[in-house]
Amino acid sequence: MQSNITGDLWRLASAMKIKSVEGSRVTGFTQDGKFAVIADVHREAKASGILGGRILMLRIYNGEQRPIIDYDCGWNVLPAPEHREIVTAMVQAVA
Numbered sequence: 001m002q003s004n005i006t007g008d009l010w011r012l013a014s015a016m017k018i019k020s021v022e023g024s025r026v027t028g029f030t031q032d033g034k035f036a037v038i039a040d041v042h043r044e045a046k047a048s049g050i051l052g053g054r055i056l057m058l059r060i061y062n063g064e065q066r067p068i069i070d071y072d073c074g075w076n077v078l079p080a081p082e083h084r085e086i087v088t089a090m091v092q093a094v095a
Contacts, residue, residue, distance in 0.1 A: 003070050008041065008094060015089040024043055035068070036061040048073035050087065054094045060086060 009018060012026060016037050019028040024040050040057035044048070049056050050071055060069040060083070069087060070077035079087050 011093045012090070015086075015093040025074075029072065030060070034062065036063075044063065051092050053091055055091060058087065058090060087089065 001040060002076045004055050009021065009026075012018065014037075015031070016026075017029045017031060017033070020026075024042050026037075026039050026041055028037050029035065030037060037057055038057070042056055044055050046056055050058060055071070056073055058069060058071045060079075061068045062068050067077055069079045069083055070085075
């Protein structure tokens with residue numbers, strides 16, 4: 001996210017409330033505040049990103065220690081149907 005961090009954060013803020021940014025890692029909460037979010041958003045799209053995009057890691061927690069969504073260059077925990085809109089919003093925000 002280094003090349004145009006302001007623009008990327010502006011777009012990403014439409015999908016989540018940003019708490020901190022360190023390099024390519026962004027942490028925060030979903031817009032409704034129900035879920036904690038950790039994402040690695042890279043400058044360029046990668047084949048190993050979600051849908052071949054810029055998000056290479058995405059973990060979303062609902063207050064428990066285990067994530068309800070976990071993507072790290074591949075799906076470890078698929079989003080349940082009721083949580084897919086979270087992933088869609090994140091991917092579209094940085095497309």
